[in-house]
Amino acid sequence: MAVELKETIDKRREEIMDACEKLYETLGFQSINIKVISTETSFSRPSIYNYFQTKEEIFLGLLTREYMKWNDALKNITDKDSVMDRDALAGAIAKSMEERKTLLKISAMNLYEIEENSRDELLVEYKRIFKRTIELFDECLKKHLKVSEQKREQIRYAFFPYMYGIYPYAYPTEKQISAMDDVKLSHRDVTVYEMTCQFLKLVL
Template sequence: MNFQRARTEHQIASRQEEIIQACYTLYKTKDFEEVNLKAISEMTSISRPTIYNYYKTKEEILLDLLKREYLNWHETLNNFFAQNNILSKEEYCHFLADSLSERENFLKLLSVHYTSIEKNCSLEKLTNFKEEVHPLFLTLQASIKKFFPSASNEANDNFRFLFFSLIHGLYPMTHLTFNQLEAMKTAYPEYTVPNFKEKCYQALLLLTANL
């Protein structure tokens, strides 16, 4: 089969989507260290050298995948917040915890977002990412004003900062590797792996207490 160079914007976007989708499939079963351009190219119609025309590093592909996950989550948030005029703290926290717990790839990406992904991306890619996902943070800000109207601007800002700090770190603490789990069970025989959704909900209840 002859490989045709992408020339139009539609063709370029199609190639990028094929690369991102292959990365998504890999990342569902592989860890960050196991994902590489060779493995991605083997799952696409695009050769490894050609991938470099679109992405310089695997981290740039993962960043675009993370952006897609953010945008999908944003759509879920937007729809839910638009359909509800009043939410209790418990309902608000349940929704956020539920909406995240069903997005395992998103959570896996967040766990290495700042420590690994962003460190090996170009300034152009990073800037585009920040601009594209920024509306989600505004939606969350608006939701706090809507459902917790007495919350101060400072409390609103603090909640959002702490919420995202929480979800960046909670996933790896609730999804241990085999060695991590064995070590914990040896050190603490009564240890059980925490449930992400439950711990996220409990933490959100504590955070919303200040709204």
């Protein structure tokens, strides 16, 4: 019974996070609240509070899920039988990041507020998954490029802060583009893959 109950809870949490992710594709963080999320689910607003206390906790759950998916991709890179060179590894990591648009958006735009307004135990769980991401990233560098521990640390401290800034460059708003055009600030279309791959080739 306990297992069935946990499976039911997990399924309901997933539905709520799915709804939040769908809304986040078209609405800003400030426009999304528990009431709005409830309209995209089979749950009433009071029912959602049985699973998440704040909308920030829903976003934190969504971010945690995103990192778990990225961890699977990083583990696949680490587990490859053939050893990659610098360019191949940069491309593989960039491809794994290209599939994590929601992760990049939350990290760039709302992470601080989400962490501040979530319960400690949920934040600890997120940090545990994030720690695993760092470990897998480190394992990729160690296996494929034989990078020293000191160098791996330098690369991590360069890459992860850079990662948080990718989304605004890859997905500028029309308003931002218009403002840049008004002041004749040069800009070009760039993808998550291109930005990630180019940067990794520089630091690896």
